[in-house]
Amino acid sequence: MKTLRNEDIMQKSIADRIITESILVLGLAETAHLTALFLHLSFGTCSLIFALLVLARILVGAGRYFFVHNRREKDTKKTCLWRQYPLGVAVTGALILFQIIWNSQMHIPYTAGDMTGETVQTMLSTDTIYQINPFTGRAFLTGMPMRLKVLMLPTLYACICRWSGLSAITVCYSVMPVCVLLLSYLVYGRWAAYLFPEEGKRQVLFVLFVALIYQFGAYSTVTDSFLLFFRGSQGEALRTCVLLPYGLLCCLKKDWKRTVLCILAEVCVVWTFYGLGFTALTVGVVCALRLAKKVYDRRKKV
Amino acid sequence: MIRLLESWGAGKGSFAENGQYLALFLVVLLFLCLTEKRVNREFTFFSGVLVLLLLCPFTARVLLAYQTAFFAHETVWELLPLTALLAYGMVFIFCEITAAMHAKMHAKNNKAAGREKRNRVYEILTIVIFVVVLFLGGSVSTAEAVTEKSVRRDRLPQEIGEVLDMLTIPEETGVLLLAPDEVVAWARLYSGNIIMPYGRDIDEVELTAYLYDTYTEEVRGLHDWVQGDLPAPENAEDAWLLEKTYVEYCRDEGYDYLIFTVERANNDLLAFCLEQDGGYEILDRTDAYVIYGQNKESAKQEGL
Numbered sequence: 366m367k368t369l370r371n372e373d374i375m376q377k378s379i380a381d382r383i384i385t386e387s388i389l390v391l392g393l394a395e396t397a398h399l400t401a402l403f404l405h406l407s408f409g410t411c412s413l414i415f416a417l418l419v420l421a422r423i424l425v426g427a428g429r430y431f432f433v434h435n436r437r438e439k440d441t442k443k444t445c446l447w448r449q450y451p452l453g454v455a456v457t458g459a460l461i462l463f464q465i466i467w468n469s470q471m472h473i474p475y476t477a478g479d480m481t482g483e484t485v486q487t488m489l490s491t492d493t494i495y496q497i498n499p500f501t502g503r504a505f506l507t508g509m510p511m512r513l514k515v516l517m518l519p520t521l522y523a524c525i526c527r528w529s530g531l532s533a534i535t536v537c538y539s540v541m542p543v544c545v546l547l548l549s550y551l552v553y554g555r556w557a558a559y560l561f562p563e564e565g566k567r568q569v570l571f572v573l574f575v576a577l578i579y580q581f582g583a584y585s586t587v588t589d590s591f592l593l594f595f596r597g598s599q600g601e602a603l604r605t606c607v608l609l610p611y612g613l614l615c616c617l618k619k620d621w622k623r624t625v626l627c628i629l630a631e632v633c634v635v636w637t638f639y640g641l642g643f644t645a646l647t648v649g650v651v652c653a654l655r656l657a658k659k660v661y662d663r664r665k666k667v
Numbered sequence: 668m669i670r671l672l673e674s675w676g677a678g679k680g681s682f683a684e685n686g687q688y689l690a691l692f693l694v695v696l697l698f699l700c701l702t703e704k705r706v707n708r709e710f711t712f713f714s715g716v717l718v719l720l721l722l723c724p725f726t727a728r729v730l731l732a733y734q735t736a737f738f739a740h741e742t743v744w745e746l747l748p749l750t751a752l753l754a755y756g757m758v759f760i761f762c763e764i765t766a767a768m769h770a771k772m773h774a775k776n777n778k779a780a781g782r783e784k785r786n787r788v789y790e791i792l793t794i795v796i797f798v799v800v801l802f803l804g805g806s807v808s809t810a811e812a813v814t815e816k817s818v819r820r821d822r823l824p825q826e827i828g829e830v831l832d833m834l835t836i837p838e839e840t841g842v843l844l845l846a847p848d849e850v851v852a853w854a855r856l857y858s859g860n861i862i863m864p865y866g867r868d869i870d871e872v873e874l875t876a877y878l879y880d881t882y883t884e885e886v887r888g889l890h891d892w893v894q895g896d897l898p899a900p901e902n903a904e905d906a907w908l909l910e911k912t913y914v915e916y917c918r919d920e921g922y923d924y925l926i927f928t929v930e931r932a933n934n935d936l937l938a939f940c941l942e943q944d945g946g947y948e949i950l951d952r953t954d955a956y957v958i959y960g961q962n963k964e965s966a967k968q969e970g971l
Contacts, residue, residue: 473818476852478871483855490841490859498880500866502841502855506880534856538822556751560707560758567758570794574754577798581805582750584686587741589750594810605745613748617709637734643746646733650720651713 378558380551384611385623386426387548388630391517393418394524395633398517401494408488412524446565453569460576461550465543468594474538475595482598484519485533489526512636518600542597549593549606550575556614600634604643608634612644616651624648687804692749693718695756702759714752721747757797764793823853826955831857833951833958834924845917846926847893850956865890889913895931903936910940918946925959932957 394415401411447454476482483499491497495514498505526536553575554568561567582590592602612627624644631642696718699711720726721744730743768789772782817825827850836842841860852867864886882890891897892913900906914937917925925947932938932952941947941959950960 470822471818473824474822474856476856476867483859483866486855486859488859490838498866498878500855500878501864502859502862503864505878507878508880509878532821533859534822553751553754556755560710560755567762570758570761571754573794574757574797574801575750577801578688578750578753578805581801581807582686582688583810584688584806584808585741587745588686588688590805591810592745601745609745610748610751613713613751617707617713641733643734646730647746650716651709654709654713654716 378555380554381623384548384551384555384607385626386422387544388608388623388626389422390419391521391630391633392626393422394521395515395517397524398494398520399515401520402514406494408492408494408520408523409527411494411520412527415520415524416528446569449565450569453566453573457569457573457576460573460580461546464546464576464579464594468546468597469539469543472595474534479596479599481519481522482533482537485523485526485537488519488523489533494520515633516600516636517633518598518603522598537598542593542602545597545602545607546593548603549589549610552607552611552614556610559614559618600636604631604635609643609647613647613651616648686806688749688753691800691804692747692753695753695760698760699752699756702763704759704763706759707755710748710752710755714748717747761790761793761797765790823857826953827853828857829953830926830956830958833953834861836860842923843921844924844926845889845893845922846924847928847931847956848890850926889916893925893927893931895928895934907936907940910934910936911944914940914944914946918944923961924950927957927959929955929957 397411397415397418400406400414401408406414474482480499484495487497487499487502488494490502495509496505497503522533522536522541525531525540526533529536531540550572554572557568557571561571579590579593582588583594585591586595587605589606592599592605596602608627608631612624612631615621615623615627628642628644628648631637631644635642637643637645696711696715699706700715720730727740727743730746731740734743765786769786772785819825819828821828823831830850831854834842834844836858838860841862844854844861844863846854846863848867848869851863851865854861854863855866865882869882869887869890888897892909897909900909925941927937929952946962947959948962950958952958
């Protein structure tokens with residue numbers, strides 16, 4: 366096994382920052398959600414707490430940018446893929462644009478096995494969190510399992526609805542799936558930079574192939590493509606197309622901070638086995654393989 | 668044991684379904700393992716181990732148990748870094764093919780300018796071949812099956828959106844609605860102020876597992892009555908009594924709107940009972956549905 370370790374790979378790009386900040390927003394939403402859930406606060410209060418947390422994060426981020434980032438040395442050289450490979454970038458961009466338009470406008474929402482949209486509507490109309498049955502609009506007789514109550518995506522979407530004035534159906538089935546799709550492309554953009562450092566042409570090709578796989582791969586309800594195009598607002602799509610590949614990438618790059626972030630984010634968006642989700646499993650397998658390799662190499666030397 | 672194998676087989680089948688991407692993944696993995704070029708061995712090895720874990724029914728079962736065992740077997744296939752490895756392998760194969768072509772051109776000793784142009788043409792042709800392979804290996808049949816053609820700007824199906832637009836929904840009080848399954852499926856997405864006795868997919872196991880609440884026999888009866896699925900009584904008098912009972916129940920419970928499919932609304936007994944009861948009047952109709960609303964005058968008289 367050979368690990369590519371290059372200064373360029375380790376360098377944090379804007380894409381890395383966007384992905385990390387998105388994951389942090391999930392964490393902030395979870396904090397606000399759990400606070401409201403356990404203190405029996407209204408959804409309005411939860412939305413306010415979340416807004417304050419986001420504001421605090423923005424202030425901290427801006428402060429760090431101005432006081433820390435500006436003092437760092439500027440990057441020595443930056444390559445523009447668009448100038449070097451205009452055709453490849455244009456074709457990939459056009460394909461992604463088509464997917465965004467199709468995903469956000471051109472088909473009815475796929476709601477089988479999901480109740481995110483109804484839950485968001487219920488939160489907005491009743492100002493409560495998980496107290497009303499989202500399917501009927503009546504108060505719960507028995508309630509909802511705690512393992513599902515801790516999931517915060519509906520709260521996040523409802524907050525976005527409240528702040529933006531957009532309808533629940535638009536946020537859940539147009540805006541968020543597009544955000545997840547774009548995040549997914551950012552993740553695979555980072556994969557391209559990791560797998561093909563300083564090879565712009567191969568990087569563009571890699572992202573083009575990813576776009577093509579997405580385009581033609583919606584043949585089963587669990588493929589990445591289907592999850593992105595039809596179940597984009599669900600935690601499963603976020604897990605499979607963003608958190609899992611990014612967690613694996615960070616693990617391969619030995620960027621443990623971001624790896625842990627991905628594992629924690631998965632717990633917030635999908636029902637996992639007591640917090641041990643797919644990302645944790647993936648990281649576990651990679652670590653086990655590394656350990657096995659180390660033992661094998663040591664024995665070989667002896 | 669047989670059940671385990673069946674479940675595993677169904678899960679793999681469901682993941683592969685009409686597409687050949689799993690087969691392509693295995694081919695690409697084999698290529699990456701055999702090639703001596705500069706390949707990211709750690710990622711390739713990880714993918715290989717994971718595919719073995721998923722292909723073996725016993726380890727796949729362990730992985731499923733790890734993922735709470737609540738989900739179907741196909742869910743664990745999400746673990747496979749299919750997109751990343753497939754794209755990675757395809758870039759490598761592309762580079763191998765084009766490098767071989769370049770070498771051939773170089774051997775022929777063509778002019779530099781023409782060689783460059785031809786190289787570009789070959790590269791584009793190779794990409795086209797890859798697009799065809801991905802197109803043939805994939806499929807859009809599942810996507811097609813779940814995509815409805817007529818969709819409104821607000822993403823609702825045209826027909827259902829039309830019906831729901833006809834309801835007057837006060838924000839403060841909301842409305843009580845009784846409707847067939849197709850309308851129920853979208854009603855709570857349309858507005859959080861619509862209250863119903865039962866939600867969509869009343870019999871779907873996966874959805875009901877999300878909530879502890881279950882539906883009573885009374886609610887299930889109401890659902891079957893709206894759908895027209897209740898077993899027909901033997902004589903006409905019993906049939907009339909049955910319709911009358913449910914119409915009275917709806918009036919007493921204060922349902923603001925009753926929506927029936929045109930076929931159901933054309934049932935003479937139902938139409939007769941609704942007319943005789945006087946609690947509801949036809950508000951509007953579309954090609955597929957008839958909408959009954961509370962008869963305000965009748966309600967006033969009752970109040971007096």
